[in-house]
Structures are given as structure tokens and as C-alpha cells.
Amino acid sequence: MKTYSFVTAKKILFGVGAVEQLGRELKDIGAKKIAIITDAVIKKVGALDKVTGMLEKGGFDYAVWDKVEPEPALEVGEAAIQFTREGKYDSVIGLGGGSVMDTAKAAAVSITNPGSLKGWVKEVFEKPLAPLVLIPTTSGTGSEVSNAAVFATPEVKYVLYSSLMYPDIALVDPELTRTVPARTTANTGIDALCHAIEAYVSLKANPITDALAVEAMSLVAENLRAAYAYGDNMEARSGMSLASLMAGLAFGNAGTVIGHACGYAYVYPATKFHFPHGYSIAITMPYVLEYNAISNLQKHATIAELLGEPTSELSLREAAFRSALAFKKLLVDLNMPTSIKEVGVTKDMIPSIAKNVFKSTAHVARNPRKVTEEGMVRLFEKAYEGKLECGT
Ligand SMILES: [Fe+2]
CATH class of the missing domain: 3.40.50.1970 (Rossmann fold)
Known part of the structure; x- marks a missing residue:
């Protein structure tokens, strides 16, 4: 115990x-x-x-x-x-x-x-x-x-x-x-979702943080699109406020993993970008979900289901990989890029972006799948092309 x-x-x-x-x-x-x-x-x-x-x-x-x-x-x-x-x-x-x-x-x-x-x-x-x-x-x-x-x-x-x-x-x-602009609503709301997902799969997760993370994910799935579409929708705003709070409670105790470490990696000396926090994490997140999926198929299948993917007809493996697709669909609906090529990353930057991931030592240590340099290069290459393993 x-x-x-x-x-x-x-x-x-x-x-x-x-x-x-x-x-x-x-x-x-x-x-x-x-x-x-x-x-x-x-x-x-x-x-x-x-x-x-x-x-x-x-x-x-x-x-x-x-x-x-x-x-x-x-x-x-x-x-x-x-x-x-x-x-x-x-x-x-x-x-x-x-x-x-x-x-x-x-x-x-x-x-x-x-x-x-x-x-x-x-x-x-x-x-x-x-x-x-x-x-x-x-x-x-x-x-x-x-x-x-x-x-x-x-x-x-x-x-x-x-x-x-x-x-x-x-x-x-x-x-x-209520008056937060749509773009900020998307960037911050998706950060809350990443907090919930990463806390859920973290090696430091426990039953208390899991319960909070699951509820936060389902609240984001229900409310983020609507809050982005129409900021005066107070039901959606309340749902997102609660999602953010619950995700904060989860990751405040279980920590975040390489979703955040990859977001932090688009910095000096690899690049000169200065992306907003949630945005930088979100653009790589589908590929992080795909990288981590095999570490815990059940939890990744649950993420897919909570984010609205039909999974009952699928094998556990297929369902787990759908978590990446579900996240990518949310990016599309929020008018966010689904490949890092679109934000100005060039292929020659990838090796040094991949190296930067390891500067976030605590995130790497909590990640449910061992993090290798080769694995990170491959992850950013997929993010560059915007192609998921399941071909979407
Ligand atoms: Fe964050």
C-alpha cells in the first residue's frame, strides 16, 4: 500500500x-x-x-x-x-x-x-x-x-x-x-486540460488526484468549445473555472509530465520563439499522448473517452491512441495549429528542441514512459509533420 x-x-x-x-x-x-x-x-x-x-x-x-x-x-x-x-x-x-x-x-x-x-x-x-x-x-x-x-x-x-x-x-x-478574449480562453483552457491529462498519467498520481483529473477533463470536454465560441456563456465559463481549479488541485500534487517539458523546450538556444504558455504545450500535446499511450493503455483510453471519442468498439490499444486524435480535434475547433511547422519551427531546430526537454528534470522523471533523446527527436518530427500514428 x-x-x-x-x-x-x-x-x-x-x-x-x-x-x-x-x-x-x-x-x-x-x-x-x-x-x-x-x-x-x-x-x-x-x-x-x-x-x-x-x-x-x-x-x-x-x-x-x-x-x-x-x-x-x-x-x-x-x-x-x-x-x-x-x-x-x-x-x-x-x-x-x-x-x-x-x-x-x-x-x-x-x-x-x-x-x-x-x-x-x-x-x-x-x-x-x-x-x-x-x-x-x-x-x-x-x-x-x-x-x-x-x-x-x-x-x-x-x-x-x-x-x-x-x-x-x-x-x-x-x-x-466573462470578458477574457476568445484567444486567451483557448490558450488558458487548453493549459487546464494539459494539467489534468498530465497529472492523470504522472508517476506521482494517486486516487485523489485521479478523481480530480478525470472530472477536470470531462468539464473541459463539455465547456471549452462553448466558452471559446461565446464568452458570455456563463454556464460554459463556470465549467471552465471549475475545470481549471480541479486540474490545479490535481497537478499541484501529482505534477505535470513531458507535455509541459515539451512546451518549455521551444526556447533559447533552440529557438527564439516566445509562445504563450498553454499554446506552446498544446501544439505538441497530441504527439506526447501518442508517445505515452503504451505506458498505460487504460488511462489513455479513458482520456479518449472523456474527450468524446467513441471507444466501445475498439481494442484497448486503439482506444488509447485515440486520446491523441481527440486532443487534435480540440485544437482544430479552437483554431490552433496541429503541427509545429505551422508556427515556424524548421527541421534543423528539432535536435536542439529535443535536448531542451531534458532541462525539465522533474517533468521527465515523473513521465510514465522513459524519456530518451531519440524518442523526443521522433516526437518532434511527428509534431513537425502533424501526422499521428493512426494516420490522421
Ligand atoms: Fe501549465
Whole structure:
């Protein structure tokens, strides 16, 4: 009998209109003077007004720092820390996508711990975080329930990772995702699906993460196309918010595998691309599913079925390989590329892209099939041609 563990945010608050309970929740965790970490887009679309409105109603002292950038560099994190320390805030709200929530985590660390972000990456900090509330405005990253924060430049990626870094409250209100543009809905929604799939097949999966991953996959299958097609469809938006949260809970404990490692591989020195996170993973995912299928035919057959492929007439092997086809069909419906040739990858880049996969050592170690350089070259060659084994 294996031993399992499962950790996450101290409290999850989910539902349309959940943001209206923010004042009461902040009082419960002892927040008085609050730094709101966000970005300029969130300010424009009205989500920030909703949050500040709640704070004013509750009589809180607060200030807004809106300079987070997509995939923030270390300097962005350090600037947020400087703002938080200079203003002597006692608590933090992160309102935005994954980059914003990651930056908010660093700001909450800085209230209770000496030192700088770069130092914490190397040595890990010691004291628990100041009160922290994370409020996602996209459905995808799951950062509101994870204990990691990523800061990157095109050359280097810094990941701050600590068992102390879970927020006090993950507040998920689908209404805040209503105005997310269709392209971002697709890129973030498909990231949530990859979190669920990869957590499900990970060597670190357990029955708890499996249950969450299965439900997340089925919610994405039911809702992502509709949320992409018509952003005001709040039923689809709610389904995607829940899918993202559940996938976050799954991969926050089981981890992701080479789907993410392949997505991270389209970088320096192999290429000069700067693809959005979910997009870079999605364009290779059908070929990752095909590579991994033989490691666990049953789980891959279940993925195919959850994503809507009829499998009852098929052999287990055939059903497992349909998982790749099911994913590819979703890419087509979301107007996303189904080969890496379409995004500008050339054949001569493939050997060094394949090498980059091995930089994500933890992802490679959790992958259900042994990862070889030859195997990765073959995987990217298939992704280049856009051809699956089953001929589609
Ligand atoms: Fe991701």
C-alpha cells in the first residue's frame, strides 16, 4: 500500500458572485492594510473595480500595484516586493492570471521574510507567508491552489517552490472571466486540460488526484468549445473555472509530465520563439499522448473517452491512441495549429528542441514512459509533420 499526501490552499471559495464575500474573508484572516497585485489589463476590464469596491465597503486600507507582465522576469517580482515592503502592507491580494498570482505569492513572502527573490529561489525562505488571497481572472493556470511561482527570462527560468507558499484563500468567481478574449480562453483552457491529462498519467498520481483529473477533463470536454465560441456563456465559463481549479488541485500534487517539458523546450538556444504558455504545450500535446499511450493503455483510453471519442468498439490499444486524435480535434475547433511547422519551427531546430526537454528534470522523471533523446527527436518530427500514428 502506497502512502499518499494531498495539500492545497487553506480555503477554496468558488461560485458566481463569490467575490462579494471578499470583505468577510479578509477580516477572518486578519488583513488590514492590503497590497493588491495585478496588471494593467485587469484594471481596464473592470475586475479590479469589483475588488476595490468590496475593500472600500469593508473599510480596508489598500493600494494597487498593476505592473505585472506576462511570464514575469525576476525584476518584476523584485519590484512588487519593493512596493509591498515600502508601503508596510500586512497582507496581499493577487488578482489576475498565473503571472499575477505568482508575483503576489512572492510579495506575501516578502512581508514575513528577509532577503530577496533570487535568494529564496536558491535557499528557500523559512517563515510562513503573510495573509494571501488569490483571485484568478482566467481559467487555466491553477496557480491559486499551487505552491509554486515562476519567474523567467528567455534564457533562464526561476521557480520558487515551497510548502509554505499556499494561499489562505483561493477565491474563484467565474464572473471575473466573462470578458477574457476568445484567444486567451483557448490558450488558458487548453493549459487546464494539459494539467489534468498530465497529472492523470504522472508517476506521482494517486486516487485523489485521479478523481480530480478525470472530472477536470470531462468539464473541459463539455465547456471549452462553448466558452471559446461565446464568452458570455456563463454556464460554459463556470465549467471552465471549475475545470481549471480541479486540474490545479490535481497537478499541484501529482505534477505535470513531458507535455509541459515539451512546451518549455521551444526556447533559447533552440529557438527564439516566445509562445504563450498553454499554446506552446498544446501544439505538441497530441504527439506526447501518442508517445505515452503504451505506458498505460487504460488511462489513455479513458482520456479518449472523456474527450468524446467513441471507444466501445475498439481494442484497448486503439482506444488509447485515440486520446491523441481527440486532443487534435480540440485544437482544430479552437483554431490552433496541429503541427509545429505551422508556427515556424524548421527541421534543423528539432535536435536542439529535443535536448531542451531534458532541462525539465522533474517533468521527465515523473513521465510514465522513459524519456530518451531519440524518442523526443521522433516526437518532434511527428509534431513537425502533424501526422499521428493512426494516420490522421
Ligand atoms: Fe501549465
